[in-house]
Amino acid sequence: MTISRRNLLKTGIAAGTAFSIPSVLRAQTAATEARTVRMSMGGLPTIFDPVVTTSQTTTDHAAAIYDKLFELDSKFMPQPQMVGKWGVSDDKKIFTFELRDGLGWHDGTPVTAADCVASIRRWAQIRPEGQFMMTRVQDISTKDDKTFTVALKEPLGLLPTFLANLLYVMRAKDADKPATEAVTTNIGSGPFKFNEAAARPGASLTYDRNDKYLPRQEPVDGLAGGKIVKVDRVIWENIGDAQTAIAALQAGEIDFYAAPPSDLFPVIEADPNLELQVLYKYGQDFFARINCLQKPFDNVKARQAMLHLIDQEAFLQVLSTDPKYTNTVTSWFGSGNLVSNDENTRWFKKGADPEKAKQLFKEAGYAGEKVVILQPTDWTEGSNTSQLLADALRKIGINSELAPSDWAGLVARRENKGPVEDGGWSIFITSDTDFARGEALTTSHLAMNGEKAWYGWPQSDEYEALRAKWPDVETVDERKALARKMQAIAWDYVPEFLLGQFTAPIARRKTLTGLIGMPDIIPMWNMGKA
Numbered sequence: 191m192t193i194s195r196r197n198l199l200k201t202g203i204a205a206g207t208a209f210s211i212p213s214v215l216r217a218q219t220a221a222t223e224a225r226t227v228r229m230s231m232g233g234l235p236t237i238f239d240p241v242v243t244t245s246q247t248t249t250d251h252a253a254a255i256y257d258k259l260f261e262l263d264s265k266f267m268p269q270p271q272m273v274g275k276w277g278v279s280d281d282k283k284i285f286t287f288e289l290r291d292g293l294g295w296h297d298g299t300p301v302t303a304a305d306c307v308a309s310i311r312r313w314a315q316i317r318p319e320g321q322f323m324m325t326r327v328q329d330i331s332t333k334d335d336k337t338f339t340v341a342l343k344e345p346l347g348l349l350p351t352f353l354a355n356l357l358y359v360m361r362a363k364d365a366d367k368p369a370t371e372a373v374t375t376n377i378g379s380g381p382f383k384f385n386e387a388a389a390r391p392g393a394s395l396t397y398d399r400n401d402k403y404l405p406r407q408e409p410v411d412g413l414a415g416g417k418i419v420k421v422d423r424v425i426w427e428n429i430g431d432a433q434t435a436i437a438a439l440q441a442g443e444i445d446f447y448a449a450p451p452s453d454l455f456p457v458i459e460a461d462p463n464l465e466l467q468v469l470y471k472y473g474q475d476f477f478a479r480i481n482c483l484q485k486p487f488d489n490v491k492a493r494q495a496m497l498h499l500i501d502q503e504a505f506l507q508v509l510s511t512d513p514k515y516t517n518t519v520t521s522w523f524g525s526g527n528l529v530s531n532d533e534n535t536r537w538f539k540k541g542a543d544p545e546k547a548k549q550l551f552k553e554a555g556y557a558g559e560k561v562v563i564l565q566p567t568d569w570t571e572g573s574n575t576s577q578l579l580a581d582a583l584r585k586i587g588i589n590s591e592l593a594p595s596d597w598a599g600l601v602a603r604r605e606n607k608g609p610v611e612d613g614g615w616s617i618f619i620t621s622d623t624d625f626a627r628g629e630a631l632t633t634s635h636l637a638m639n640g641e642k643a644w645y646g647w648p649q650s651d652e653y654e655a656l657r658a659k660w661p662d663v664e665t666v667d668e669r670k671a672l673a674r675k676m677q678a679i680a681w682d683y684v685p686e687f688l689l690g691q692f693t694a695p696i697a698r699r700k701t702l703t704g705l706i707g708m709p710d711i712i713p714m715w716n717m718g719k720a
Contacts, residue, residue, distance in 0.1 A: 225422040227702065227719055230429045230438070231712070232449040233568050234395055236598040238384075239372040240358050241316050244634055244644075245601050246710075249356060253711045254397050254424070255296070256358035256378035257417075259287065259306065260350050262708070264412035266625070268354040271406065271414065272301070272379075282345035283328075289336045292404035295361055296377045303338040307331065308365035310340075310357065315369035318637040318644075319352040322658065348631070348661045355632040356710075381405070381417045381715045382424065395426045397714065410716050412708050420704065420718040430568045430596070439464060439697060445719065446705075447697040448712065451570040452510035458697045466695040469707040472526050472624040473693035475519055476509065476571070477686045478579065478617050479635065482648045484609050485559045486551070487616060493684035494537075495550035499582055501542035506690040508574045517691040519624070522636075522677040525691060527628025528666060529673035534681040548586040561590045562610040564603060564618035568596040572619050575689060579619065604645045618645075623709035624691060630660045630676065638685060648685035 231250060237243045240252035260268040270276065274290030293301035307330050314320030314327075328341040340349065364373045376384040381403045388396035405416035427444055429435040432451045438444045440461055450458060450466070458464045478496070486492040506516040520538045521530040537543075561583060565576040576592060583590035593615065595603070600618060608614040626633045637657065640649035656676045663669045696712075698705070701720040706713045 222422060225719065227421050227424045227446065227714075227717065228444040229424060229426050229446040229714075230435045230444050230448060231426050233430075233597045234392065234426060234428045237372050237601065238374065238376055240356060241313055241369050242372045243601060244356070245597070247597075249710065250712050250714075251384075251395070252356075252358045252378075253380070254382040254714050255376060255380045255384050256360065257293070257380045258354065258357055259359060260354035261413040261415075262351075262354050263414040264708075266412070268350040269408075269411070269414035272306075272359060276350075282347070283342045285340045285342075285349055286333070287338055287340075290406075293379055294402055295379050296383050296400065299361075300335075301359070301379050302335050302362070303332040304335075305362045305365065306359055307338050308362040309359045310353070312360075312365045312367070312369050313357045317356060317632075318634055318639075319348075319355055319632040320357075321637075321639070321642060322631055322661075323349065323352055325658075346661060352632065355629075379403075381419045385423075388425075393428055397424045397426075398422065405715075410706065413706065413711065413713065417713075417715040419715050424714050432570055436697070439699065442699065445699045445702040449569065449571070449694070450697040452512060452515065455510075455512060455695075463699055463701075464697060465700050466697055467705065467707075468693055468695045469705060469712065470623055470625075470693070470709050471707065472524075472709060473517070473691045474621040475524055475624050475627055475691050476505070476575065476619065476621045476689040477635075478619045478689060479604075479644075479646045479686045480684065481607075481614065481616050482646050482685060483607055484614055484616065486554060486556050486561065489554040490683065491550045491554035492556060493687075494682075495547040495554070496687045497537040497681065497684060498539070498543040498550065499547035499586065500579075500687055500689060501582075502538075502688065502690040503540070504542075505575055505578060506692070508578055509571050509690065509692040510694075515693045515695070517693075519688050519691045522627070522680040523630075523673055524624040524627030526624045529628055529630075529670055531670065531674050531677060533674040534678040537681070544582070544586050551586065551588065556588070558589050560610050561588055561616040562593050562614070563590060564600045564615050565592045565594045566597045566600050566619075567594045571621075571692070571694075572597075575619050579617065607647065619689065621692070625709045630657050630673070635686065638680075638683065643685075646685050648683060650679055650683050653679040653683065 231247055233247055235247040235251050240249050257272050259272050261271040263269050273287050275288040278285050314324045326342050326344050326346050328343045330340050332338045364375055381400050382397040383400050385396040385398050399419045399422050405418050408415040435447050436454050439447050458466055480487045480493055502518045510516050519525045520535040523529045563576050563580050566572040580590040580592050606614045630636050634644040637643050638648040638650040638653045704717040706716055
């Protein structure tokens with residue numbers, strides 16, 4: 191990233207030669223820049239495979255270059271995307287999907303049903319809804335080059351919804367790789383092409399409009415409908431320092447900043463060229479994930495202690511100085527979903543109860559083991575809340591230690607299941623949309639299936655037996671009753687604990703328009719630049 195002072199120097203150096211450039215070329219250069227959007231996304235992905243990691247930057251990258259069989263509309267209902275026609279047999283056990291015309295890979299080859307089958311099988315090894323789906327799948331097979339079927343042992347009405355959740359279709363020769371081995375080719379069939387030649391590792395990534403992409407004819411509706419690209423190029427700039435990012439936004443050097451810290455909101459609001467915009471109306475629920483395999487948190491009482499230790503209002507003050515963007519949250523299923531409830535939430539107390547937390551650590555047999563908190567230094571909210579958490583633990587006599595790194599380093603280290611002495615970890619802080627917390631089968635961290643679970647690897651057979659009933663309940667009241675039973679178990683087991691809800695706005699220049707507001711993804715299609 192080049193900041194305004196350097197740009198000024200570059201302008202002065204270039205001034206003497208500017209008039210030697212032909213006027214037509216200068217006009218073309220200006221026009222290209224006018225159709226280029228520069229974005230600071232809160233870091234750059236180091237893993238580009240959305241199966242291997244659920245990191246936000248990776249899924250945003252995947253949404254740009256890959257396409258999906260189904261997408262969720264603004265009412266969170268699945269709508270066909272790559273699929274042209276589909277149907278289900280009378281006994282509800284055989285789904286048939288036919289691809290729409292005009293789908294092609296960035297390397298010029300056509301998308302086939304075999305690509306879709308391979309992608310589904312690989313995705314299903316990792317994603318919780320995919321794992322559940324495969325317990326009911328009898329076979330997934332191609333019928334011809336454009337048609338494939340999913341044969342079930344028993345009905346699964348939520349199948350199209352499952353296929354709309356982070357299932358990015360890859361070429362079969364990529365998707366044939368083990369789900370634990372990252373795909374690195376970055377060749378998709380989506381509305382943008384990844385520009386390998388322009389990539390500057392650690393500094394910026396470049397995406398070019400895919401001229402051969404054929405969008406659907408329906409109007410955009412959430413993530414569904416026509417994915418129409420209105421700019422020629424999008425560049426992600428890696429700007430680790432928040433003040434530098436805001437300065438670049440003010441200078442017009444970037445158009446979009448995904449994660450402005452709350453203490454800089456007044457600066458943004460005072461600039462007539464900038465605007466804060468809430469894209470995810472459900473907000474982000476911040477939570478801390480616990481490593482359930484290693485001491486001291488292999489003992490359930492140590493995990494329960496964390497519920498009593500956390501003063502959410504104190505954490506929310508770190509997340510935002512403006513209370514209109516924050517809220518406490520106690521339900522395992524978030525605060526804004528149909529299944530949100532108050533079952534087993536007696537642990538929540540204004541100001542928390544550190545003495546109770548200290549008592550539970552004692553009952554757990556805590557003997558001074560080091561608690562390592564992974565601290566993402568390039569994510570302001572994550573870094574600050576990590577420091578507050580470490581301090582809260584020290585105050586009750588827990589040997590807590592911060593392990594600072596950028597987010598990419600955190601993503602790599604959280605894979606380690608070993609003890610902290612061998613490079614493992616105890617806790618890391620992250621966030622997810624409140625909407626996602628209401629989706630028990632499609633949200634990775636709501637599973638408790640041991641080795642197959644998300645980082646922290648919690649295991650509760652009782653909870654999993656209830657979660658398996660989720661797609662088959664027929665009424666809202668039945669689902670609410672099931673959610674209460676699941677929540678009772680979750681807050682006894684405690685694989686993670688909540689820090690509060692933050693409806694974080696993005697910052698953009700007012701010349702950038704058409705941003706789509708949906709959970710989990712920042713789409714790059716539909717946006718335009720005046």
